Amino acid sequence: MEDRSPLDPRTDQPHSARMYDYLLGGKDHYTVDGEAAEKALTSFPMLRTAARENRKFLGRAVRYLVHEAGIRQFIDLGSGLPTAENVHQVAQAADPDARVVYVDNDPIVLVYGSALLAKDARTAVIRGDIREPRTVLDHPQTRALIDFDRPVGILAVAVLHFVGDEEDPAGIMRTLREAASAGSHFILSHATADIAPEAAMGVQSAYRSQGVPLTLRGRERFTEFFEGLEMVEPGVQVVSDWRATEPEEQRPDHADVSWYGGIGRLPG
Numbered sequence: 001m002e003d004r005s006p007l008d009p010r011t012d013q014p015h016s017a018r019m020y021d022y023l024l025g026g027k028d029h030y031t032v033d034g035e036a037a038e039k040a041l042t043s044f045p046m047l048r049t050a051a052r053e054n055r056k057f058l059g060r061a062v063r064y065l066v067h068e069a070g071i072r073q074f075i076d077l078g079s080g081l082p083t084a085e086n087v088h089q090v091a092q093a094a095d096p097d098a099r100v101v102y103v104d105n106d107p108i109v110l111v112y113g114s115a116l117l118a119k120d121a122r123t124a125v126i127r128g129d130i131r132e133p134r135t136v137l138d139h140p141q142t143r144a145l146i147d148f149d150r151p152v153g154i155l156a157v158a159v160l161h162f163v164g165d166e167e168d169p170a171g172i173m174r175t176l177r178e179a180a181s182a183g184s185h186f187i188l189s190h191a192t193a194d195i196a197p198e199a200a201m202g203v204q205s206a207y208r209s210q211g212v213p214l215t216l217r218g219r220e221r222f223t224e225f226f227e228g229l230e231m232v233e234p235g236v237q238v239v240s241d242w243r244a245t246e247p248e249e250q251r252p253d254h255a256d257v258s259w260y261g262g263i264g265r266l267p268g
Helices: 016-023 033-045 049-066 087-094 107-116 133-140 140-145 169-179 197-209 218-222
Strands: 073-077 098-102 123-127 153-157 185-191 259-265
Touching: 016 033, 016 049, 016 107, 033 049, 049 087, 049 185, 049 259, 073 087, 073 185, 087 098, 087 133, 098 107, 098 140, 107 123, 107 140, 123 140, 133 140, 133 169, 185 218, 218 259
Parallel strands: 073 098, 073 153, 098 123, 153 185
Antiparallel strands: 185 259
16 A cells, blocks of 8 residues: 655654765755764775766666667665656667666655656656565556566665664565566675675664664675575676676776675576
8 A cells, every 4th residue: 555644854863865865966965974984085085986886786787678689667675866867868878769767766856856857757766675576566557557467677775774784675575586477687786795895884883873774794794685686697696797887997986885786687
């Protein structure tokens, strides 16, 4: 059932979507979000680089789905603000009829996103949470735009690390897989402490101290989220390396990114 309770912008506490906007150099955040992000930056000064590399990975991954996998409908879970180089822009550049449902639980994302996309009948922004995947899948706007009898691209980019182990991220992924048809693709990315442990754990502590849950996971745990899927080459990689378009010498060090990404295809 759609949540129609009043939107509380919660401008007195930081939110991960607005902190991400701050790190990307956006304007749709509040002082409290910037302060929280700056605290994390003291532990990991390259956090802005990591966020930007993750954003570029999202663009390359969506282009792969459109151009090579033939996907024309997408659900972006924990999408953040749908601005430049987001899913609908990348997908609709290839096919103007591509459909996108953005899902976020931040009221500011809903207000800004709905206004931005008000004239685009192929794109919607809905109030939802990846922790309640069935509610997202059954949402009237999701059902209006997404045909689950056809392959769909489902994105959980920079969001699963905000889902704690006690919230069963593997179960969330299982619910999403069971709802999708054969040929669907899952784009996932996740922050890690594998590469620069001290700095990364400092970021985790900074986020948690501001009331923003963050759970870093290693490559093995992240790879488990692709259970039941066929990995698209080159498999799980640091996001700056996944089908990179820049020469290796122009990419940031892995320690400055500390973020894994990959795509899995549902066989059948």
